[in-house]
Amino acid sequence: MSRYRYPALPESEVTPKALFDARRRFLRRGVALGAAAAAPGLLWPRDAAAWREALQGRLDDDLDTRRLAGGEATTDYEDATSYNNFYELGNRKSDPEVFAHKLVTDPWSLTVEGEVDKPGTLALEDVLARETLEERIYRLRCVEAWSMVIPWIGFPLRDLLERHGPTSRAKYVLFEAIHDPDNLRGQRRSILDWPYREALRIDEAMHPLTLLAVGMYGEIMPNQNGAPIRLVVPWKYGFKSIKSVVRIALTEERPTPSWVAQNPEEYGFYANVNPHVDHPRWTQARERRIGERGKRETLMFNGYGDEVADLYSGMDLDRHY
Numbered sequence: 001m002s003r004y005r006y007p008a009l010p011e012s013e014v015t016p017k018a019l020f021d022a023r024r025r026f027l028r029r030g031v032a033l034g035a036a037a038a039a040p041g042l043l044w045p046r047d048a049a050a051w052r053e054a055l056q057g058r059l060d061d062d063l064d065t066r067r068l069a070g071g072e073a074t075t076d077y078e079d080a081t082s083y084n085n086f087y088e089l090g091n092r093k094s095d096p097e098v099f100a101h102k103l104v105t106d107p108w109s110l111t112v113e114g115e116v117d118k119p120g121t122l123a124l125e126d127v128l129a130r131e132t133l134e135e136r137i138y139r140l141r142c143v144e145a146w147s148m149v150i151p152w153i154g155f156p157l158r159d160l161l162e163r164h165g166p167t168s169r170a171k172y173v174l175f176e177a178i179h180d181p182d183n184l185r186g187q188r189r190s191i192l193d194w195p196y197r198e199a200l201r202i203d204e205a206m207h208p209l210t211l212l213a214v215g216m217y218g219e220i221m222p223n224q225n226g227a228p229i230r231l232v233v234p235w236k237y238g239f240k241s242i243k244s245v246v247r248i249a250l251t252e253e254r255p256t257p258s259w260v261a262q263n264p265e266e267y268g269f270y271a272n273v274n275p276h277v278d279h280p281r282w283t284q285a286r287e288r289r290i291g292e293r294g295k296r297e298t299l300m301f302n303g304y305g306d307e308v309a310d311l312y313s314g315m316d317l318d319r320h321y
């Protein structure tokens, strides 16, 4: 990926893969590293540095890991943080890393509203204090026919939604990303109708594989990957996995995601990974795994069919792409 190598983050900001692996080995041997995990319910520190330290303390804890990428090797950290789609930070794959510092993540709050009994806006540290973090290794398949395998750290979206009590009218979940055109160069251009919006059907949102991620590779989420909190829906094309989420609204009507609004011929609401339905500009039968030579066959539902195919039984997936 040397073609995409741009000025790297300061060394203190990154954990090279080797260090990550070494720490994992330590953790497997049961050696406690870093600060102790913060107890749920603890009042989290409000200033950014203290918060980072507290979150890092929880990431250093021996989190449960679920390997859900069929034993496939994880993508190099360097590649996963330098080859990105994050249009708020620019169009090129290298832009998100180069302009990562423009994303202001402190303070950050998350609003949950709409069809819920208990709407509310919480500081991110208060959201996190309630949740149990875990590690999940998932494939990530972009609609542009490249893919990665990423070890995320986060918690099921379902846990958050249930705390707010979805009403019986909640049929869809809308997600909205940060809107900050003063700092985010991409938002000064009309690539999309900002802010970036995505949506899931409620059963997709409540599915145990659907994750809200706050870290990856044992680290706090790098800005270019969607800090401080992003969605990860591993059986759908990457554009559904919206980064830097500020608002979640449960709705009765189906929301229109940004990409669907921009080009409904190219992007569908469901966007399930499907090797049999081609995008007008890309065949979806095969994919390029970043860091590998050659191509891989794309798997139906990105390899998560056993878990999720039931969600779509009786639906014509050629039409509901």
Ligand SMILES: Nc1nc2c(c(=O)[nH]1)N[C@H]1C(S)=C(S)[C@@H](COP(=O)(O)O)O[C@H]1N2
Binding pocket: 080, 083, 084, 085, 086, 087, 088, 140, 141, 142, 143, 177, 196, 224, 225, 226, 237, 238, 239, 240, 241, 242, 243, 244
């Ligand atoms: N807010 C926001 N979220 C976004 C995007 C974006 O441009 N803005 N790009 C999407 C696309 S197209 C992909 S493939 C994934 C890429 O995630 P990664 O850079 O962490 O691999 O993020 C998705 N989430």
Ligand SMILES: [Mo]
Binding pocket: 085, 141, 142, 143, 144, 237, 238, 239
């Ligand atoms: Mo993508």
